Amino acid sequence: MKQLLQTRVTGGVGDSAARPDGALKVRGEFAFASDLWADRMLWGATLRSPHPHARILGIDITEALRVPGVHAVLTHEDVPGSKRYGLEIADQPVLAIDEVRYAGEPVAIVAADHPETARRAAARIAVSYQVLPPVTEAEDGQVLRHVPIRRGDPDATAELVVTGEYEVGMQDQAFLGPEAGLAVPAADGGVDLYLATQWLHADQRQVAACLGLPPALVRLTLAGVGGAFGAREDISMQVHACMLALRTGRPVKMVYGREESFLGHVHRHPAKLRYEHGATRDGRLVYVKARIMLDGGAYASSSAAVVANAATLGIGPYDVPNVVMDAYVAYTNNPPCGAMRGFGAVQACFAYESQMDKLAAAAGLDPVEVRIRNALREGARMPTGQVVDGPAPVAELLRRVQAAPPAPPRSDDPRLLPGGVGNTTHGEGVVRGVGYAIGIKNVCFSEGFDDYATARVRLELISGEPVAFVHTAAAEVGQGLVTVQAQVARTELGVERVVVATADTSVGSAGSSSASRQTYMTGGAVRAACAAVRQRLFARLARDPAGLWLAGGKVVSVDGVVADLAEVLGDDPIEETVEWRHRPTSPLDPHTGQGDAHVQYAFAAHRATVDVDVELGLVRVVEIATAQDVGKAVNPQAVVGQIHGGTAQGLGLAVMEEIQVVDGMVRNPSFTDYLIPTILDVPPMHVEVLELADPHAPYGLRGVGEPPAISSTPAVVAAIRAATGRPLTRVPVRPEHLIG
Amino acid sequence: MSTVDFLAPRTWEEALAAKAERRDALPIAGGTDVMVELNFDRRRPAALLDLTRIGELAEWGSDGSVLRIGAGVSYRRLIEELGGRLPGLAMAARTVGSAQIRNRGTVGGNLGSASPAGDAHPPLLAAAATVQVASVRGTRRVPVAEFFTGPKRSVLAPDELIEAILVPPAAGPQQFAKVGTRNAMVIAVCSFAISLDRERQAVGTGIGSAAPTPVRALAAEQLLAAARWDRPLPEPTVEKFGELVAAAASPIDDVRATAAYRRRALAVLARRTLRWAWEELR
Numbered sequence A: 001m002k003q004l005l006q007t008r009v010t011g012g013v014g015d016s017a018a019r020p021d022g023a024l025k026v027r028g029e030f031a032f033a034s035d036l037w038a039d040r041m042l043w044g045a046t047l048r049s050p051h052p053h054a055r056i057l058g059i060d061i062t063e064a065l066r067v068p069g070v071h072a073v074l075t076h077e078d079v080p081g082s083k084r085y086g087l088e089i090a091d092q093p094v095l096a097i098d099e100v101r102y103a104g105e106p107v108a109i110v111a112a113d114h115p116e117t118a119r120r121a122a123a124r125i126a127v128s129y130q131v132l133p134p135v136t137e138a139e140d141g142q143v144l145r146h147v148p149i150r151r152g153d154p155d156a157t158a159e160l161v162v163t164g165e166y167e168v169g170m171q172d173q174a175f176l177g178p179e180a181g182l183a184v185p186a187a188d189g190g191v192d193l194y195l196a197t198q199w200l201h202a203d204q205r206q207v208a209a210c211l212g213l214p215p216a217l218v219r220l221t222l223a224g225v226g227g228a229f230g231a232r233e234d235i236s237m238q239v240h241a242c243m244l245a246l247r248t249g250r251p252v253k254m255v256y257g258r259e260e261s262f263l264g265h266v267h268r269h270p271a272k273l274r275y276e277h278g279a280t281r282d283g284r285l286v287y288v289k290a291r292i293m294l295d296g297g298a299y300a301s302s303s304a305a306v307v308a309n310a311a312t313l314g315i316g317p318y319d320v321p322n323v324v325m326d327a328y329v330a331y332t333n334n335p336p337c338g339a340m341r342g343f344g345a346v347q348a349c350f351a352y353e354s355q356m357d358k359l360a361a362a363a364g365l366d367p368v369e370v371r372i373r374n375a376l377r378e379g380a381r382m383p384t385g386q387v388v389d390g391p392a393p394v395a396e397l398l399r400r401v402q403a404a405p406p407a408p409p410r411s412d413d414p415r416l417l418p419g420g421v422g423n424t425t426h427g428e429g430v431v432r433g434v435g436y437a438i439g440i441k442n443v444c445f446s447e448g449f450d451d452y453a454t455a456r457v458r459l460e461l462i463s464g465e466p467v468a469f470v471h472t473a474a475a476e477v478g479q480g481l482v483t484v485q486a487q488v489a490r491t492e493l494g495v496e497r498v499v500v501a502t503a504d505t506s507v508g509s510a511g512s513s514s515a516s517r518q519t520y521m522t523g524g525a526v527r528a529a530c531a532a533v534r535q536r537l538f539a540r541l542a543r544d545p546a547g548l549w550l551a552g553g554k555v556v557s558v559d560g561v562v563a564d565l566a567e568v569l570g571d572d573p574i575e576e577t578v579e580w581r582h583r584p585t586s587p588l589d590p591h592t593g594q595g596d597a598h599v600q601y602a603f604a605a606h607r608a609t610v611d612v613d614v615e616l617g618l619v620r621v622v623e624i625a626t627a628q629d630v631g632k633a634v635n636p637q638a639v640v641g642q643i644h645g646g647t648a649q650g651l652g653l654a655v656m657e658e659i660q661v662v663d664g665m666v667r668n669p670s671f672t673d674y675l676i677p678t679i680l681d682v683p684p685m686h687v688e689v690l691e692l693a694d695p696h697a698p699y700g701l702r703g704v705g706e707p708p709a710i711s712s713t714p715a716v717v718a719a720i721r722a723a724t725g726r727p728l729t730r731v732p733v734r735p736e737h738l739i740g
Numbered sequence B: 001m002s003t004v005d006f007l008a009p010r011t012w013e014e015a016l017a018a019k020a021e022r023r024d025a026l027p028i029a030g031g032t033d034v035m036v037e038l039n040f041d042r043r044r045p046a047a048l049l050d051l052t053r054i055g056e057l058a059e060w061g062s063d064g065s066v067l068r069i070g071a072g073v074s075y076r077r078l079i080e081e082l083g084g085r086l087p088g089l090a091m092a093a094r095t096v097g098s099a100q101i102r103n104r105g106t107v108g109g110n111l112g113s114a115s116p117a118g119d120a121h122p123p124l125l126a127a128a129a130t131v132q133v134a135s136v137r138g139t140r141r142v143p144v145a146e147f148f149t150g151p152k153r154s155v156l157a158p159d160e161l162i163e164a165i166l167v168p169p170a171a172g173p174q175q176f177a178k179v180g181t182r183n184a185m186v187i188a189v190c191s192f193a194i195s196l197d198r199e200r201q202a203v204g205t206g207i208g209s210a211a212p213t214p215v216r217a218l219a220a221e222q223l224l225a226a227a228r229w230d231r232p233l234p235e236p237t238v239e240k241f242g243e244l245v246a247a248a249a250s251p252i253d254d255v256r257a258t259a260a261y262r263r264r265a266l267a268v269l270a271r272r273t274l275r276w277a278w279e280e281l282r
């Protein structure tokens, strides 16, 4: 009976509610941060270091200032507050001070009345450098963090031993909307910054500190974001635009060009990984020993958290009694690395899944069987000692992708063969292979971080109709969060009309749109704020609120309609702001790596089928089958979108995406040579979504954004190995790795 | 702020006069190379010479026994209107960029850029095409094989424009294949074109992206000219052909591939395209 009255509201949790930005984006009408405009606006430009490592002997801005139309030329001396910022460690200069530590590091900034003028003026700044030798190998760099994990017997031995060394190249997030924002100086001495970011409050904290202003005078508003994937967690143009605006008293817009964007944000950490897996003759894991070295680049960014993920998730979703793991991240003079979808779990997954295939071969087992024999289950312990206390359908996901319909037979259309439109084969040299992989990812922030999200919800009558207003600072980066917030409010308040306000810093922090956490966290916060509103609403009724619910604009109980929402609300809207936290986590023991560091684990499995031209080393991924447990599909269409997109991004890492860095210099900073998959590279996908509720999470949901980007890479590589018999220990796999 | 003069001649004569007067003017046709260069700040021309308003430049027709393709004919029209008569060039055109690029990009622009990776070049070499260039001083015809002088350099004088490309219609099977590190929208790692002349029993070849300029594989052409055309090619001949094509290249290591890979891949492309073309002979 109660169930009947709670019939799902249209556009609530579980519906594929349409996203408000969808049609606009398809029609090219969506306003991105790069489209911002203000009267009397100036344009900012950045002068960057051409050297990966050099001492700055002097900066002469005289010639730049002489260029007509230039309004300001600033260096580190003009930074009003803290000279350095950082997500975890404030080690990155706003503008280089006496030294540059990577090629592309900002040295000076210019504001001018035209972007071209600003760029030309920047080129006239004379910086005299004393070039220093760069550190380009992580092994030679200063260690930023070491995360050891010890479980069981470090000297355990086993009948079967497989070892391997693996390497992951530097992947870029390759978002399509470059870094952009508009800083507007305010009458109160503060500044209003409109920008594309992932975490407004982290930006606010750092920008305010660097400007020497109280946070209340630095107000941030989210502008249209063209993708993020981790690349907008760090500061890029934020402080620079504000400095120029405050100095000139005029609005200042900064937009990075495509090449500049490749230098203007952090990348995925390149990694070198060494693994030893010991198992019984029937393929049951006895121990794993691993050493992971991540190249952090010139500044810390989120490296310390990334390496903790690599370590704690580094043996994969397997139950292993004995583990010796040492994961390191070191400073070099390469471009800084930080957050990218998968966040440390990606690099490790390529290595441990390659190892599982080796183990399968050594034990004479099917690759899926060896994984199932070692699969993590609910109630098992991670190497950190943490008990997995929610569903862990590792074996089930593997079985599902294995049982998925097989890929279609080889096509007769040469465009669907390796080489695509290049017409390189009509079937000659083409060999098919199938590979499997599964991955594990933590959801939300870990290691005792005080992770919370704030939501403000107001229920109000507008022209006689109840409307819910939702206001958070959570960044919609394209993942569909605005829609999710509205869905939660509809479900919780039983109203159809929901208005989601633009995210800004006039409401408390939502935390970052990263770590697959925002539906969990901001969804959870909106839900909690709605519950608080509901409570106050029910208190207005002269009766026991137990058993009351909101549906279809009415207060209802098991006995039927209790009251009309409009009557109860009257002229007196109800507003509640709630700060919502997930259950606490704890830090890792610095010597043993033990601790309940993670909030939730998420799993996805992939089966890749590839055709490889073994004479040319060209690959076409023919089909991908994937299965993922999402706990609860809050918006099923968006969930499948995340799975498609993440899988494609992992495919990109497998076969083409790499920032090539030679002697500290990026050699391919453009989409001409940083290749991302086209529609002819991304195959049809068979997607299975499991909904095994996590009792600790709102609606039982599990973060969905990252898991699909983790195991698709090793699955594709395993398939290429199956086709070619080559060891393939490095991604991306290049044609020359497959022939010769 | 400096400005760029925008010259927009409506006739070929006006264009030649403009180019003679303003040698520093950069011609722009589809703009798919020029605009990238401007955006990346690799070029700051004092003037742009827009060629898109000259109707005759975007026309094609016959000139005696050869086809005359105006420099401004787009890849898309090449594919749709000339695919039957110039299959090799059309195959190469299909591999260029995306639909948007094929709608705007021109063979004249491809020659103008003179990139060793220009996809139109190998089939033009294989078909023994001629480039017609013009200036107020007059018109001259340059065999494609002599047109390129180095990476992104050609024989074009500062006052000259490319008027048309003269290509004999296919006299037998033609093939083109291009290796890239993704399945579409990719700059050639290396490419190869072959053209067979059934009557004369002559072979043309063109190699892309594997030498400072697009080049022919002359020894490979000679090998086939000496073969028996009335029967299947013996496997050793096919192998040898591949080796000679690879030997004609002088590739380098770069962000896209290694020199060694390019050589190996060229040999494979040469063997495969030869087999496909030979198969069509019968």
Ligand SMILES: Cc1cc2nc3c(=O)[nH]c(=O)nc-3n(C[C@H](O)[C@H](O)[C@H](O)COP(=O)(O)OP(=O)(O)OC[C@H]3O[C@@H](n4cnc5c(N)ncnc54)[C@H](O)[C@@H]3O)c2cc1C
Residues within 6 Å of the ligand: B026, B027, B028, B029, B030, B031, B032, B033, B034, B035, B036, B051, B071, B072, B095, B096, B097, B098, B101, B104, B105, B106, B107, B108, B109, B110, B111, B112, B113, B117, B118, B119, B120, B160, B161, B162, B163, B185, B186, B187, B188
């Ligand atoms: C996304 C993208 C993908 C691409 N993919 C490919 C590809 O797959 N293969 C490939 O070969 N190219 C590719 N290109 C490059 C480009 O599209 C081609 O080189 C095209 O043929 C250029 O033609 P256009 O008409 O656009 O030339 P423009 O850009 O207008 O001009 C190119 C050059 O030729 C000169 N020029 C043009 N017309 C004349 C003339 N009549 N006389 C003298 N000089 C002239 C110009 O001054 C300039 O130097 C790509 C470009 C982009 C942006």
